[in-house]
Amino acid sequence: MPGALLPGAVRALTDSVLRFVEANPPAAAGLAVLALVVFGGGVYRLVRSRRAAGLKLKRVLSGRDRVAVLMHPNPDPDAMATAMGVELLAADLGVETDLRYPGEICHQENRAFRTVLDVQVDPIETAADLPEDVVLVDHNTARGFDGASDIDPIAVIDHHPGDGTGRRFTDVRPEYGAAATILVEYLQAAGFEPATEDAERPLPTEVATGLLYGVLSDTDHLTRGCSEAEFDASAFLYPAIDEDTLDRVAHPEVDAEVLDVKARAIESREVQGPFAVSDVGELSNVDAIPQAADELLNLEGVTAVVVMGQKNGTLHLSGRSRDDRVHMGRALQEAVADIPMAGAGGHSRMGGGQLSIEHMNGLGPSDGVSSAEFSDRLFAVLGGEQ
Numbered sequence: 510m511p512g513a514l515l516p517g518a519v520r521a522l523t524d525s526v527l528r529f530v531e532a533n534p535p536a537a538a539g540l541a542v543l544a545l546v547v548f549g550g551g552v553y554r555l556v557r558s559r560r561a562a563g564l565k566l567k568r569v570l571s572g573r574d575r576v577a578v579l580m581h582p583n584p585d586p587d588a589m590a591t592a593m594g595v596e597l598l599a600a601d602l603g604v605e606t607d608l609r610y611p612g613e614i615c616h617q618e619n620r621a622f623r624t625v626l627d628v629q630v631d632p633i634e635t636a637a638d639l640p641e642d643v644v645l646v647d648h649n650t651a652r653g654f655d656g657a658s659d660i661d662p663i664a665v666i667d668h669h670p671g672d673g674t675g676r677r678f679t680d681v682r683p684e685y686g687a688a689a690t691i692l693v694e695y696l697q698a699a700g701f702e703p704a705t706e707d708a709e710r711p712l713p714t715e716v717a718t719g720l721l722y723g724v725l726s727d728t729d730h731l732t733r734g735c736s737e738a739e740f741d742a743s744a745f746l747y748p749a750i751d752e753d754t755l756d757r758v759a760h761p762e763v764d765a766e767v768l769d770v771k772a773r774a775i776e777s778r779e780v781q782g783p784f785a786v787s788d789v790g791e792l793s794n795v796d797a798i799p800q801a802a803d804e805l806l807n808l809e810g811v812t813a814v815v816v817m818g819q820k821n822g823t824l825h826l827s828g829r830s831r832d833d834r835v836h837m838g839r840a841l842q843e844a845v846a847d848i849p850m851a852g853a854g855g856h857s858r859m860g861g862g863q864l865s866i867e868h869m870n871g872l873g874p875s876d877g878v879s880s881a882e883f884s885d886r887l888f889a890v891l892g893g894e895q
Contacts, residue, residue: 562680563695567598569664569678575605576642576663582612582653583796584630586622586758587687590723591646591666593628593716594692598699607640609633611653616796618726621761625754626719636660647688649673649681666691670838670854683856686734689723693742703749717749722758734858767797774801774816779884783812783832784891786884792818799827799861806831813837815887824869826853826862840890848878
């Protein structure tokens with residue numbers, strides 16, 4: 510009997526509820542309606558609060574002449590899509606925007622997104638390149654350029670864990686799989702809808718396509734790190750997209766170095782139990798490192814991986830996990846915790862980090878850590894031993 514599997518107290522409570530329902534059908538029906546009202550009211554309040562965030566952002570943007578929408582270094586489709594969404598909201602208010610990013614756009618997927626959707630983004634070298642009003646998207650603390658630590662954004666929109674805030678507006682949702690999802694909710698709150706004959710405020714096709722790909726790319730096509738909101742956003746966007754454009758962004762030509770780095774990651778891998786660590790050495794395209802990590806995670810029996818590679822005196826890390834025991838972001842943070850000028854973090858399923866090779870070798874207060882010792886440290890944190 511199924512009831513025999515329940516603990517005694519739970520089984521007794523269940524039996525009492527069933528007897529009450531059998532003896533008092535009208536009262537039971539009333540309780541069911543009450544529960545539905547309470548639950549439904551909670552859902553309504555949640556949806557309303559999410560939509561209210563979008564309206565609040567519009568009030569923050571309203572009346573400003575120009576804002577910079579700042580993406581994280583080497584922006585990916587989710588960051589660029591989120592910036593496109595903010596740009597549309599600002600344009601609706603007559604506010605001019607500059608979409609800016611530090612670093613480079615090298616990953617073939619990122620280049621295709623920028624080119625095919627004709628996203629007007631410009632690089633940034635120093636904080637002096639930015640206007641007074643800055644909106645951070647897909648990250649919550651400015652980084653990657655001179656003066657980044659002095660940036661005091663008016664707004665922050667992100668789905669990564671962190672303590673960064675905007676002085677007028679902060680919306681950070683680590684439970685979401687993509688920052689683009691948040692912008693979809695904002696656009697819905699502003700009255701945008703897929704283009705139809707009766708649409709009063711049609712959502713531009715390129716923005717809808719970009720936002721959908723932003724959601725898909727950051728959730729591995731709705732298979733990793735999703736919340737219900739990602740599915741809702743995708744359903745809302747789909748009628749407004751251009752499928753041919755989406756296909757062109759999703760299937761760009763692959764740089765030869767990316768294939769080479771993937772091969773080096775597999776060939777040079779070190780495996781201990783279900784974990785793999787691989788050092789691919791020097792490379793020119795750091796975007797190849799996370800792609801190599803994705804590839805390495807496909808190996809049978811491997812549940813968590815870290816790939817590292819060097820460029821211009823910096824060691825870049827990228828980790829992936831499909832192991833419920835390994836929170837990749839926290840694991841990488843622990844691995845670099847005592848190394849000066851190092852930073853790492855991320856979600857449970859993916860993370861990244863950067864280390865100065867000079868500081869890793871003992872410059873400053875650190876005693877230094879060799880490449881072999883650092884690999885051992887990575888295995889230790891993946892196994893929960895540090």
